[in-house]
Amino acid sequence: MIALTGGGVVLAAAAAAGGFVATRSPDTALAPWQTAGRYDDPRLAALSWAILAPNPHNRQPWMAQLRGSDELLIWRDGSLNLPETDPFDRQLTIGMGCFLEVFRQAAAQLGFAAKPVLFPDGGDGPVARIRLEPGGRPDPLFAQVPARRTNRNAYEDRLPPLDALRPLASAVITEASKVAALRTLTWEAMRIEMATPRTHLESVRMMRFGKREIEASPDGIALRGPVLEALMAAGLLTRKGQADPASGEYAQALAMLKSAMLATPAYAVITTRGNSRRDQIEAGRRWVRLHLAATGQGLAMQPVSQALQEYPEQADLYAKARKLLASPGETVQMLGRVGYAPRAAPSPRWPLETRLIDA
Secondary structure, rough: OOOHHHHHHHHHHHHHHHHHOOOOOOOHHHHHHHHHHOOOOOOHHHHHHEEEEEEEHOOOEEEEEEEEOEEEEEEEOOOHOOOOOOOOOOHHHHHHHHHOOOOOHHHHHHHEEEEEEEEEOOOOOEEEEEEEEEOOOOOOOHHHHHOOOOOOOOOOOOOOOOOOOOOHHOEEOOHHHHHHHHHHHHHHHHHHHHHHHHHHHHHHHHEEEEEHHHHHHOOOOOEOOOHHHHHHHHHOOOOHHHHOOOOOHHHHHHHHHHHHHHOOOOOEEEOOOOHHHHHHHHHHHHHHHHHHHHOOOOEEEHHHHHHHHOOOHHHHHHHHHHHHOOOOOOEEEEEEEEEEEOOOOOOOOOOHHHHEEOO
């Protein structure tokens, strides 16, 4: 950002913002990362961990309804859909799979087996009905839940040891020619998403600029940190500028994204034989397990699934991605960057109490 904007401008903005920036951590929106597990009811304790799961655009679409003393229903809130970038709700369903897997791990840590029935009332009903029964076996990956982050930084130019990840992914790609092809593919898909007004504006609407917006709506895409907060304070980072392809802000954002995405030494892929809602849930379970395993190895990960999105402007790249990453008949559900990077901050979360029905 300093290189793109001009060091003097950024330093002057930071100096002017001074103490303002120093107090801009959205502590309330980050509190769920600190309070997870602090509930007497094991269902609430497990849910408080599950809400930390990764999900598209950080929409956090899960809702839970407690029933009796040992059962709960899990719903996906359709009002949080992403109709432009996820027109068939495939990615949001994958996010629900991530949620269910972290719930399972958290319940097991408490000594309970989570017994889910997926889509018990069909596609228009709850995503799962879950009963907790004694006898869960702790999962070693659960230790990484509080440390897992989606890391959008540029990754170091060195190949990480990925043997621990290979059993969890459909493919871990390190071959130089394929990595180069995927760098081009993923960046072109991101460029198309930003150049397509309706898909780009969907993301812009999800942006939360600074502490006040993040704490008012701790979902979506959080823009925070000393440099970004200084630019906001100086009027150099705005929603209007991010939305306007003719603005310098837009060009800077595009250049920053490109620089980070092209700095990728390896990729991980999740495919499924079909593309049913159950397949998508399973893809989510596998993805979060892969991400937790990577975290345990000191590795960063970020989904770069724009080429897998099912809207017309991505059709050519979608076909290329399937040809490159899947066997005939398979669906590529997730594609992610893997490597070493500076540690990223956690994503804001709504408090658990806001995700409960009839609570």
